[in-house]
Amino acid sequence: MMGVTMRIGELATKSGVSVRALRYYEEQGLLAAGRSDSGQRHYPEPAVDRVQLIQMLYGAGLSSRTIAELLPCVDAKVSTPESQARLAAERARIDEQITALIHTRDRLDAVIASTVDPANGCTVVHD
Amino acid sequence: MMGVTMRIGELATKSGVSVRALRYYEEQGLLAAGRSDSGQRHYPEPAVDRVQLIQMLYGAGLSSRTIAELLPCVDAKVSTPESQARLAAERARIDEQITALIHTRDRLDAVIASTVDPANGCTVVHD
DNA sequence: CTTGCCTCTGACGTCAACGTCAGGTCCTAG
DNA sequence: CTAGGACCTGACGTTGACGTCAGAGGCAAG
The missing domain is CATH 1.10.287 (Helix Hairpins)
Incomplete structure (x- = not known):
């Protein structure tokens, strides 16, 4: 199957944010990325939804730090x-x-x- | 009558914003101020409401420039x-x-x- | 193998709405 | 008349969420 993972450019266009923003999200601990042998980031499909959730929270005025504190509790459901x-x-x-x-x-x-x-x-x- | 006009500190406390912010609003053309002979700003009572309106608009995500474009049309009612x-x-x-x-x-x-x-x-x- | 686009890692630039500091003036209470 | 708070004008500092540029490597097509 193709497209089970994607590179950063594709995620950017699919989620409507910039490549820079995605790298920034990773830097802030909001978005994990797998790496190919050559160091290129790759993401699974659900990353699109995740990015959009992050965008929603930014839109609501939350800071990176706050989002970083909320997301784990979304993921782990703990x-x-x-x-x-x-x-x-x-x-x-x-x-x-x-x-x-x-x-x-x-x-x-x-x-x-x-x-x-x-x-x-x-x-x-x-x- | 006292208090028909006030100085910047009083306006700041009454409207709940900083003195610096008030000077900034003036700089951006959002808030006019009278001047005493010695150059001190003085404001009439309604300035309190005006500042709070400005704050509301900032709170709604409007920029200084946008607010500056809207306020005259509030004032002049033109x-x-x-x-x-x-x-x-x-x-x-x-x-x-x-x-x-x-x-x-x-x-x-x-x-x-x-x-x-x-x-x-x-x-x-x-x- | 080369062309051309994508991606990488730094690292500096940006913009808005103020915060803050310096150095000097004003004003009012005592 | 004097102390000390309020005020003045620059002007530089701050913060967050990226933008942008430089220099170098990766990858599918022809």
Whole structure:
């Protein structure tokens, strides 16, 4: 079967991140890579999902260090009280972020409404 | 009346940001400041709200440049087709961010569930 | 065997939103 | 009038997640 493993370029295109980023993830202990005799990295298919999970967590504002602390507990499925606390804490952080963003969006909606509504002393300029 | 205007330190404590940040906001054109004869900045009360709005927008991932482009259209309440488009675009971006965060939270919930549920081959370790 | 693309390891560059320090001025309480 | 805190303007430092470049080796095609 072909494609049971892939090299870094293919993983990059499949997961939508740069080659540099993948090397960085490895450096940060987020993504393990096998090596060929000549030292080239190779990855199994599930690495694509893993990279996308990493991207999600970055997107949620987590740092490499935090992600590095969470991922092992995802992999090993081993639950210590500490890891549970970490997961819960990050979940809570994301929750707060969502709340804040909704708040911000509402604020922006108010601004949009005021700039659209001429009753607010708003001047609408057309091209 | 006292406190109709305030100096930078007071604004900093009232709005919960650092003095340095306030100077930076001014530098970026986000926050105007009056000057005393000796060159000291003074701000009116509404500056507190303004700073908090700025913080909200930063919190939503907007850059200084983007905020600088949005704020005038908040102040002047002048609506050009371009400014409407900008506002709508940023609102949309925030919406996408919220969606992504909810997605991430769900993912994290799944992880939490799997680490908590022994049926998933998870090992629970107590102190 | 060579051409050309992919990959490797350093290692320095970048960018934003400030932090921090230096050296000097201002202002208010006592 | 003087001490000490608040303020001023540069200007350099910081941090994270990569970008980018240099120099060298690897690999499938022709």
